[in-house]
Amino acid sequence: MxxxxxxxxxxxxxxxxxxxxxxxxxxxxxxxxxxxxxxxxxxxxxxxxxxxxxxxxxxxxxSKEDLLFEILQGVHREGLQNLERIEATSGTPMQKIRAFATLHVRHNAENLVKMAVFFHDFRSLSPERQQLIVAERDLYDQHFRNLLIAGQKDGSVCPDLDPKLTAIEIFGMMNWIYHWYRPTGSLSMDELAQTIADFVVAGLACDPTTHAPGHRRAFAPMPDVPPPRLDPTADETGD
Missing domain, CATH: 1.10.10.60 (Homeodomain-like)
Known part of the structure; x- marks a missing residue:
């Protein structure tokens, strides 16, 4: 034929x-x-x-949308493959959290252009295709939240933290690197991934034998910040 x-x-x-x-x-x-x-x-x-x-x-x-969809789906597909690699290990929840952060940052750093396209052009997809991408994203995000919950159960992750909010904060930090990181700079991809993973682990870690509610704020209590100074030239009447 x-x-x-x-x-x-x-x-x-x-x-x-x-x-x-x-x-x-x-x-x-x-x-x-x-x-x-x-x-x-x-x-x-x-x-x-x-x-x-x-x-x-x-x-x-x-169609052009086919290309965009394939690019965005490929980003998620590679991320889900990293989840399989992490689950294949026998590490503790905190060790898996470190692995998750390391692989996530490394993946983003290796795909800076695709990540930028993902965050800038995702809504250009049809609603049906957006739903497919969101379903994969939710699966990925939930896996990380489950690791946080498992860490809280074994005492390695601070119980004061809300898993959902904490995951959002960590993803925000890790995903934003496409905006500022350049592989040609002084920081290699491995160094970047290790530095952020260290930061994530340090921010989550907790000693269950000495834990007390709110203990994290004791590291650096909020100082008395004076109110903003009013501009003496401003018109207080607003006219």
Whole structure:
């Protein structure tokens, strides 16, 4: 039986597109989305970035949204694979929390452009596809909250902490690195991941034998901060 060529020739059956070419297209599309924004990017822009004809691009995709969805789903798929790696270990909850933070930060640092596209262009997906991504995200987030709860049960994670709020705070810190981290800087990816993992563990750790409610605030009590000074030139009447 015949196959369909990349240049768009007709055929009674379609050969599976080469995986390497698909990856090149996804990488190029992520770069263009990041540079121009999803809505401002055309299929021609992506074809030019890949170095193929616009018609050839449709051999691999059916729409621009297909590309965005594949990029975002790929980000989650790799994250879920990291969960499987963590669960394959026999470590304590706190050790798994360290592994989770380390792998999460490392993954984000290796995919800075894709992470930027994820956070900037997620809502450009159709509602149905957004729901699929959110379902995977919720599964990932819940896994981390479960580790926090397990740590509280064995006494390694401070019981004062609310698992849901704590997870949101930690993810906020880890996910924001796409905005400021550059691999060409003085901090390697491994150093970045280790530093943030250290920070996460230190912020969660608790000695159950000496724990007292609110003890964390005793490390640095809030000082008496004076109120803001009023601008003497401001019109107090508001007129």
């Amino acid at each position: 015949g196959t369909e060529s990349e240049s768009g020739g007709t055929s009674r059956s379609r050969a599976r597109p080469p995986r390497r070419r698909r990856e090149e297209i996804f990488e190029a599309a992520a770069g263009v989305f990041h540079e121009k924004g999803y809505k401002a990017t055309s299929i021609q822009d992506i074809a030019d970035a890949v170095g193929i004809l616009k018609g050839s691009l449709y051999y691999y995709i059916t």
